[in-house]
Amino acid sequence: MNPLLKEIRHNPMLWLLAFVPAVFAAAKLKPEAHTLLFVLSVLAIVPLATLLSHATESVAAKTGDAAGGLLNATLGNLTELVIALTALRAGQYTLVKASIAGAVVTNTLFMLGASFLLGGLKHHVQEYNRVNARVQAILLFLATVALLIPSAVATADSAAGAAFTQELSVGLAVLLIVAYGLGMLFSLKTHRELFASAEHAEDGEAPWPMGLALATLAGVTVLVALVSEIFVESVQQAAKDFGMTPAFVGFIVVALVGGAAEMASAFSAARKNRLDLSVGIALGSASQIALFVAPVLVLLSYVIGPMPMDLRLWPGAVVMMLVATLTVTLVTNGGRSAWFVGVLVLMVYAIFAMTLYLLPPGVQ
């Protein structure tokens, strides 16, 4: 039997694929029903993201260690990248930036915290590889610094200030991509033995044949792009209808939708007492967005956006990224976890979510 169909039959999340045609039909028939389109597009993106991550892993498994790791690291956040690219092309830079910062914060705090909590409820104390957690935390810290410094230094809102921020953003984008590349060289090549336990193959599932995997990768990416367009168009209006602030939507809703597939993997690994894998997925995904997706978007904005995008975030978002990084550093320091550690990390996330939800419009 076709492994793709078999996968769909076994994984209930993939039944949501039925919403993919539904969202296209609704967009055609009721282009003004923003709330409906928003809900349908969310329900359609989640299973597509799951398929995308399986296809990526299958290709990675076939192409051998180094190339596979590279591929996984590059395409692991393809969903987030495609959503952000759609928003970028539409010129919605506030949404792009909020979704980047939100993805970093959600992956570090929510994905990691919930993994600790879910794992901790089943296992008394869990241990994991500190070295990997530490390297990821330092990478995240680096990205936060790159986002913090332009905001901290540029006080003037003059024309000179804007030009400075733009130039600096391009320079920082290049720096971050270089750091990300060297980090992969380090963890996949020169010092891969230090990261050993986090490298594990996922769940021992048989990978798909190469052709199927590549075809799925290509086809699903196109589908994600199409659904993202509907999602990005409807999200702001739908947010208003739900009484949510734009900041909450960009930071929390988009990030949870985009990361649903990774979250499913991370939580299931935590339950199986393979916390190394959970920590690797959560922090790896966060640092990939901060060091790879964000700078790529800045550089691509010169090509596909209506105008160049800079790296300067809303100060509240920088504070949240900084706090998320410090929390991860504090919490992963010992390489051990119990349920309460998860609660604490989730509490920090809840503080952010509550603040963004209550935020009066116009502050962000």
Add this chain to the structure above:
Amino acid sequence: MNPLLKEIRHNPMLWLLAFVPAVFAAAKLKPEAHTLLFVLSVLAIVPLATLLSHATESVAAKTGDAAGGLLNATLGNLTELVIALTALRAGQYTLVKASIAGAVVTNTLFMLGASFLLGGLKHHVQEYNRVNARVQAILLFLATVALLIPSAVATADSAAGAAFTQELSVGLAVLLIVAYGLGMLFSLKTHRELFASAEHAEDGEAPWPMGLALATLAGVTVLVALVSEIFVESVQQAAKDFGMTPAFVGFIVVALVGGAAEMASAFSAARKNRLDLSVGIALGSASQIALFVAPVLVLLSYVIGPMPMDLRLWPGAVVMMLVATLTVTLVTNGGRSAWFVGVLVLMVYAIFAMTLYLLPPGVQ
């Protein structure tokens, strides 16, 4: 012989109890002598706080482990709570907030630093349970984040901003209390073996009989409340006479007075090379104020205050709490201490005290 009288005879600090009637007499006879009333009320609160903490421990010792720990954790900062409640009822919200932040900073930096120094002068290198210190440091970090975010995010001083801050404060207060409760569940119930050494009974003293302990608890709480009223009324005027800024009074003086009893215990434990106990008292007390006393005051302000109180602190106070938390994290990371570590922690406190002392009026 009555254990209460025996205690008073053996503990020179309790001789200060003579100042309790003195302060009431002075308040009756010379209600305008603010400086005198201030000095007398300080001298009266210190022995009352000592009695209160002995009574709490005696009740806790009788009621068994979990309930006793709960009681200790809830009533351990009764003095601070009563003083703050008195100031809250008087509508002195600036003093309430300064005393909360000051108590957190004083307990983390002064109490911990002086314990390290006093212990280190007697013992070359001291070791203590890192797990407890780390959990307390993360709890403190969580509370600081809860206080930092509203200040960092709310820039507008508009009416919308004020409503937002108030709503958010109530939400955060509930979150903090939940985190505090779960923290007790964790350290007293599900993972109590990790905190083993810090749980020790204090000094092997025989606890008082239950009736005496309960009666002392009730009676002394009333006395503290009455003396606090005189203290709160006189402190601002007395501060002016002494040339101290209101910020210095709230942050340093009130915090030192309110924490005198815990400090005596923490220092004596450090000298006896039981640093686990000192660290537990200092950090436990700080996180209790931040996660329990402060949110309870916010919620109670709806009932007993002239108007609702929010959680937003003066930015300088947030910075000081954040620095105090980072200092503790840095310093307790290794689980070892020597005299110089104490000096460093005290230096950070001295920087704060000096800044607050010199602060021109009107800045806070």
Add this chain to the structure above:
Amino acid sequence: MNPLLKEIRHNPMLWLLAFVPAVFAAAKLKPEAHTLLFVLSVLAIVPLATLLSHATESVAAKTGDAAGGLLNATLGNLTELVIALTALRAGQYTLVKASIAGAVVTNTLFMLGASFLLGGLKHHVQEYNRVNARVQAILLFLATVALLIPSAVATADSAAGAAFTQELSVGLAVLLIVAYGLGMLFSLKTHRELFASAEHAEDGEAPWPMGLALATLAGVTVLVALVSEIFVESVQQAAKDFGMTPAFVGFIVVALVGGAAEMASAFSAARKNRLDLSVGIALGSASQIALFVAPVLVLLSYVIGPMPMDLRLWPGAVVMMLVATLTVTLVTNGGRSAWFVGVLVLMVYAIFAMTLYLLPPGVQ
């Protein structure tokens, strides 16, 4: 043969001594050629700094452990001190402050990062004494707090604010010097066994005879002072000609010139797998500047400056010092290093350098 001449013959860096007479000649003949004078003075200061550090070490080696350590710790940053004193006398307080903050940031990030990178390129994983790194990191943190608090607290730019900042700066300067002195007592006397491996004599070179060392120390200090005068006079104008911002010059160029000698030692030790020594030089030098050189300059400004200097830095500089301290803390936490750790630390430095280079004039 005279050990001074022998040293000069063996150490190619000392051949740069030829630029010392050249810079004096140029200053006499072409006092308006700022760019030339700037380049020549840089080339002259580097070998003089190297000689100065050799002479200091020779005197230290002869005077025995405690006194030698004291001497080394006090005169180790003599070059930076003399340059800063020259700028102080010229009333260039912005340059003085930028060079202090820059020296701290450059020593922590560039010197440490490059040591990790150079060592890591030769050795797979390197280990070093964590205790020393931690104490130095906490000392740096203390100094950063001392610089952070006045800036964070003093918002008013009124006359009262200025008087407050000045008073506070003197108080903080005294506090920092006391902390520095107690730190030496701790690491050289009471707990010297904890710092054992970092205390090593440098490279087993035979020290110079006492007379030669003292004469070199005195003579070279005078030369450095004279060259510094030319350097300080020419640097601002030359920076403009090179298209560099004043912030970049003070922070990066002056710091790299002043620290060239220590950098040579730190890098060579890292290549020889003696990372303890590299970490000790880099962090020791940074904390010496922050806790000794900076406060001494504040106090001396009352005697030799045109007006008192305060400790309040440009907010961007405080953020950079704070980030540098956090980076060091994060990175040295494990006591192990590999090449990528060096890359990460250098990246943070590159972010700062890039920001300062692009900064529009008038922001600092």
